Amino acid sequence: MSETETVEPIVLPDKEAQEKEKSAPKDTREPGYLVICWNDPVNFMDYVAHVFRVVFGWPEAKARKHMLQVHEQGKSLLVRETFEKAEHYVHQLQAYHLHATMEKDE
Numbered sequence: 001m002s003e004t005e006t007v008e009p010i011v012l013p014d015k016e017a018q019e020k021e022k023s024a025p026k027d028t029r030e031p032g033y034l035v036i037c038w039n040d041p042v043n044f045m046d047y048v049a050h051v052f053r054v055v056f057g058w059p060e061a062k063a064r065k066h067m068l069q070v071h072e073q074g075k076s077l078l079v080r081e082t083f084e085k086a087e088h089y090v091h092q093l094q095a096y097h098l099h100a101t102m103e104k105d106e
Contacts, residue, residue: 032105033086035078039070040099051096
């Protein structure tokens with residue numbers, strides 16, 4: 001190696017910190033916000049599944065599972081996110097004329 005060459009260190013993700021976050025008690029984690037889609041009498045089921053695929057990038061099976069929850073149970077919990085991301089998802093879903101809300105995960 002010459003004097004002018006530099007070596008970039010490789011920084012691997014901190015797996016231990018990630019595992020601690022996953023296993024941390026609920027009250028010590030950052031507060032999350034739930035994005036919920038509610039049933040409505042206007043939108044077709046295929047349209048709702050399509051919107052889930054577009055907004056969340058989900059595969060067909062996952063989008064259909066949540067669409068069926070909305071249809072059969074009246075609502076579906078779609079994701080748990082930070083405030084900003086949850087708000088963004090709600091606005092996107094509403095732009096497609098779906099009835100979506102967010103609430104603080106307690």
